[in-house]
Amino acid sequence: MSKQPKPDSKKYIDLISEIQKGQIKVPKFQRNFVWSLDKTAKLLDSILKSYPIGTFILWETNERLNDIKNIGNLELPAIPDGTKVQYVLDGQQRITSLYSAFLGAQIKKEGEKKITDYANIFVDLEGDVENNDEQIVVSEEPEGIFITLHEILNFNDHFLEIKEKYSDEHLKKIHLYSQAFSTYDFSTIVLRKEDIDSAIEVFTRINTGGQTLTLFEIISAKTYDEEQKFDMEDKFRKLMETLTERKYNGISSSVILSILSLVLSKNKECKRKTILQLEKQSIIDTWDNVISALKESIDYFRSVYRIPVSAILPYDSLLVPFAYFFYYQKEKPKGEQVKYLEEFFWRISLSSRYSSSTESRLARDVKRIDEILKGNRPNYDDIKVDLNSPKDLIETSFSAGSSYCKAVLCLLAYHEPKDFQDNGRVILDNSWLKIANSKNFHHFFPKAYLRKNNIGNENSLVNISLVSADLNKRKIKAKAPSVYVQDFLDENYELPTTLKSHLIEDLDAFGLKSDDYLVFLEKRADIMFKELKDRIDLRHKEDRKEDDLRELISRIEDEKLEMKSTLRFDLLEGSINKKLEYVVAKTISAFLNSEGGTLIIGVDDDGNILGLEKDMETLSKQNSDGFELHLRQVIKKYLGENYEKYLKISFPKIEDKEICLIKISKSGKPVFVNFEGNESFFVRIGNSSIPKNRQEQSEYEKLHWN
Structure with missing residues (x-):
């Protein structure tokens, strides 16, 4: 058991001298100087009357903490090299008041517009210092004869001026008061043997009545290093500035500490106790890599999951396991990892996973990430997802x-919702998404409309859409969907497509034209449920994908669908036939010039699954990557560049055979096929790709793109 430290004392001038020499400092984890002029005056009045004002607790050390460099606009002296420093653990407001009063400083405090002038503290020379009820040191000019406190505290420096201004009787009193201040013993306890953890523990315990020290402030204090120019608070502030550009500035400092702890601690934990035990140098050495991994996670959320702002993240702690992934794997997720990470994200998001016991659950979840890093699917038996039926969504x-x-x-953001009015992308903003009545949250059936018609459940989750900020107030208001949808149809002929980006497939079927709220909820909930189910159940997703693919293949070729047996291998001739590549390019161009469509390679006209084996045998890289590379080269050869953004190429398996599925969107401009120096223009009519002559092409362009 350590010995109790013995109290000591300091004189006023000694306190001031040590502050001016940089030997007494206020650590940055202390709160800002907030005492008013009046409170400072009362403190000095107590000293003048020899009242006890409490003990200053100081920690003497060779370590360098991040200290307060100024009080408002008043710069504090730097710590001399090679000297010990005493950090104020208790008494910061009092010591700062004493220092400001001694200097008669003019201070502009943080968050305040006006300057506080500490020269404007006065001592009433006609007051009775023996009267406990009478305040002698005041913050307003008293009536009668008075002197500034600054002059009394600096009596020797101002003696000649004071002697000329005051009578002998008042001069005697001024000298007496000056002596009272200069001889006052300030009680101090100096901790000399404690390490930083013990010093912070002392601060935390004695500061129960004030501002609680956060874990981040403690670690910032522990890791501050002038030589290595490491200031965690400053680095975090700059990080937030960077993340503001990404619209992810809502991330808490605990996210950073959790990532650091999970990658540095032996047991991969992020409890408070574990974080406090992390070594200073390890944190400094690891910081940049952790921040890089965090940024990779944010970019992944934004680009892959299409979550544009941090405000709609179910938990900012979700970034922790993903940053852990990117810390250990510098490259992007590949193969099965992509699916496993997506499943992880949605299972955590829909299970209230981080609503409590976050630290222990993060520790368990990074073990799941370890499995994903190895390419294995984690087990989720202990995580219950709250998604049983579409009804769950309707009733939420x-x-x-x-x-x-x-x-x-x-999920809604993933579909990149379009603006009802002009089909532009809906812009989401963190500041608008923090409250339920945000401008970005639109009740598709307006609440006022539903209430007016006595229709309940107006705040159903299924009734929410993400819209542009001013659309609700300016255009929609309390109108029935049948009314405002028609208004938008008059302005935006692509509105049916726009609504699909809000998971609303059809105006009639979804009850919008008939204002049938129950039908709307049922239809939209079905889509939401299926999409969410796909994301949390890989087997369900794969089964449904195969069912959808079989249904697609079973269809007859039409203006939106065509199937090709091969890309380049002629099954009749048993050899490569490059004219087949031209036919594929021609089909793609026709879909691009029309309303888009789907091209399947590896399936014949009768729907028989042939696979890509014959084509792959003709390539130097005989796998799907090699096939896709060659396909893109074919497209570039015949159609030119800049069309890849309209194509989505995948390689699903069916009947254990890999096929190529090409989903083609409508192009934003005409696409021509260049074959042997001649350009041709094709469109999709029925199940064929039909060429257009120059005149037909010109007329078609006017109707199709203007």
């Missing part, structure tokens, strides 16, 4: 702070 009341609701908002 929307709340902007609910992690479950935020997960559904992430």
Whole structure:
């Protein structure tokens, strides 16, 4: 058991001298100087009357903490090299008041517009210092004869001026008061043997009545290093500035500490106790890599999951396991990892996973990430996902702070919702998404309309859409969907396509034209449920994909679908036939020039699954990567560049055979096929790719793109 430290004392002038020499400092984890002029005056009045004002607790050390460099606009002296320093653990407001009063400083405090002038503290020379009820040191000029406190505290420096201004009787009193201040013993306890952890523990315990020290402030204090120019608070501030550009500035400092702890601690934990035990140098050495991994996670969320802002993240702690992934794997997820990470994200998001016991659950979840890093699917038996039927979604009341609701908002954001009016992308903003009545949250059936017609459940989660900020107030208001949808149809002929980006497939079927709210909820909930189910159940997703693919293949070729047996291998001739590549390019161009469509390679006209084996045998790289590379080269050869953004190429398996599925969107401009120096223009009519002559092409362009 350590010995109790013995109290000591310091004189006023000694306190000031040590502050001016940089030997007494206020650590940055202390709160800002907030005492008013009046409170400072009362403190000095107590000293004048020899009242006790409490003990200053100081920690003497050779370590260098991040200290307060100024009080408002008043710069504090730097710490001399090679000397010990005493950090104020208790008494910061009092010591700062004493220093400001001694200097008669003019201070502009943080968050305040006016300057506080500490020369404007006065001592009433006609007051009775023996009267406990009478305040002698005051913050306003008293009536009668008075002197500034600054002059008394600096009596020797101002003696000649004081002697000329005051009578002998008042001069005697001024000298007496000056002596009272200069001889006052300030009680101090100096901790000399404690390490930084013990010093911080002392601060935390004695500061129970004030501002609680956060874990981040403690670690910032522990890791501050002038030589290595490491200031965690400053680095975090700059990080937030960077993340503001990405619209992910809502990330808490605990996210950083959790990542650091999970990658540095032997047991891969991020409990408070574990974080406090992390070594200073390890944190400094690891910081940049952790921040890089965090940024990779954010970019992954933005690009792959299409979550544009941090405000709709179910938990910002979700970034922790993903940053852990990117810390250990510098390259992007590949193969099965992509699917496993997606499943992880949605299972966590829809399970209230991080609503409590976050630290222990993060520790368990990074073990799941370890499995994904190895290419294995983790086990989720201990995580219950709250998604049993579409009815669950309908009966969930929307709340902007609910992690479950935020997960559904992430689903809506994934589809990159378009503006009802002009089909432009809906811009989401963190500042608008923090509250339930945000401008970005639109009740598709307006609440006022539903209430007016006595229709309940108006705040159903399924009724929420993400729209541009001013659309609700300016255009929609309390109108029935049948009314405002028609208004938008008059302005935006692509509105049916626009609504699909809001998971609304059809105006009639979804009850919009008939204002049937129950039908709307049922239809939209079905789509939401299926999409969410796909994301949390890989087997369900794969089964449904195969069913959808079989259904697609079973269809007869039409203006939106064509199937090709091969890309380049002639099954009749048993050899490569490059004219087949031209036919594929021609088909793609026709879809691009029309309303888009799907081209399947590896399936014949009768729907028989042939696979890509024969084509792959003709390539130097005989796998799907090699096939896709060659296909893109064919497209570039015949159609030119700049069309890849309209193509989505995948290689699903069916009947254990790999086929090529090409989903083609409508091009934003005419696409020509260049064959042997001649350009041709094709469009899709029925199940054929039909050429157009120059005149037909010109007329078609006017109708199709203008």
